[in-house]
Amino acid sequence: MPQLDQVSDCPGCAEPLEEGDLFCGACGADLRTAVPAAGADADRPTLAVNGARLPPADAGADFTLSPAEPPAPDASALLPPPAATPAATPGTVPDPRTVDPLAAATGEPEPLGPRCVACGTGTIDDDGYCEHCGHKQPHARDHMEHELGTVAAASDRGLRHHHNEDFFAIDEPALADGSLATIAVVCDGVSSASRSDEASTAAAEAACSAMRGSVPRGVHIQQAMHDALFAAAEAVSALATEADAEAQRNAPACTIVSAVIAGGLLTVGWVGDSRAYWVPDDRTARSARLTEDDSWAAQMVAAGLMNEPEAYADSRAHAITGWLGADAYDLDPHTASFKPDRAGVVVVCTDGLWNYAESAEEMAAAVPHDARLRPLHSAQHLVGYALDAGGHDNVTVAIVPFPMLPEGAGSA
Structure with a gap:
């Protein structure tokens, strides 16, 4: 073997070497196995790796393993061991939205939490922004949909508001005779109040829960509705805090409208200006609005001071005179x-929809003809109708079919 001080360049990559080098600093070649070749290339070293002598790069001969020489150490033994990758929990599949391809390749720990809906890689900070691209993430309630066997509802933030302050609740409790009741509750948060999204959520869930408990027990459906509206009012009033008063903020508030079908009877209940409409399958038959608004416009019409078109054209038309909240006065639920x-x-909706289909005839024209068979599709269609308008x-x-279909008979 030639002396190492006679090898000035790495035989593998031609990188200059320093005296005493045992390995090339550029490519890691083992310089202890550098040997001179015979013949025309005798002055050029040949590198033996794992016992195989590699000829110069311009040589045409194949190299062969040399059993006469012990194999050189495996180059992989000179590298640090790879970082351990945590084992996946049996029976689980990683969510592709939370898997970092770079982390998977490098073995680095994967960051926890959801990923950005825009770039797909950044994690989300406490304020709801992507830490990679800065995209604001949509709120979970910006768009909501839910369907049970025979009832469905959909909700959307709309195109002008930053938050969705509406909420809904639907249910199908079983009755004593084995049939099902259908419950749909829709609430609209009062924009001028604080935490109106909390108010609509509390009201919808409280009213639905109350009827889920009372209707199956045989409580008269209209009494059950009346009690549910009061339960919703109490839930919203309980949200008011001393901080609201100290900051001179209006207490959380919302409107509510609900429909229940049980035993062939349809009952509606409401406080405020959210509405319920009846739309028959046979569109030659009469459609009807089932509720009367608690609003300035409705009061003007009821008092005979204006006709309906005049009243609803006034800028004060949508000022509500009834709502749920700690600062509500003379609560008078309607059933x-x-x-x-x-x-x-039955179409149960907030004014975000009926503003664009105010009369019963306009609402009937907007509702798909197969609404009773496809309630979720119809709710989605009506949300889109309002957005397009x-x-x-x-x-x-919410779309509530009457009579109720057997569970699974409809299709979204």
Whole structure:
């Protein structure tokens, strides 16, 4: 073997060497195995790796393993061991939205939490922004949809508001005779109040829970509705805090409208200006608005001071005179029961929808003809109808078929 001080360049990569080098600092070649080749290339070293002598790069001969020489150490033994990768929990599949391809390749720990909906790689900070691209993440309630066997609802933030202050709740409790009741509650947070999104959530869930408990017990459906509206009012009033008063903020508040179908009877209840409409399958039959607004416009019409078009054209038209909240006065929940003589649907909605289909005839024209068979599709369609018309407000709508279809008979 030649002396190392006679090798000035690495035989593998031609990088200059320093006296005493045992390995090339550039490519890691083992310089202890550098040997001179015979013949025309005798002055050029040949590198043996793992016992195989490699000829110069311009040589045409193949190299062969030389059993006469012990194999050189495996180059991988000179590298640091790779970082351990945590084992996946049996029976689970990693969520691709939370897997960092770079982390998977390098073995670095994966960051926890959801990833950005825009870039797909950044994690989300406490303020809801992507730490990689800065994209603001959508709130979970900006768009909501839910469907049970025979009832469905959808809600959207709209095109002008920063938050969705609407909320809904639907349910299908079983009755003593084995049939199901259908419950749909829709609430609209009062924009001028504090934490109105909390108010609409509390009201919808409290009213639905109350009817889920009372209707199956055989409580008269109209009484159950009346009690549910008071339960919703109490839930919203409980949200008011001393901090609201100290900051001179209006207490959390919302409107509510609900529909329940049980035993062939349709009952609606409301406080405020959210509405319920009856739309029969046979569009030649009469559609109807089932609720009367608690609003300035409705009061003007009821007093005979204006007709309906004049009242609703006034800038004060949507000022509500009834709502749920700690600062509500003379709470007077409204209930009404009906027994339709034909099949159809009840449209339960906030003014984000009915502003664009105010009359019963306009609402019937907007509702798909197969609404009773496809309630979720119809709720989605009506949300889209409102967005296409301008989407100036949050929009929420529930579709309640009458009579109820057997579970699974409809299709979204």
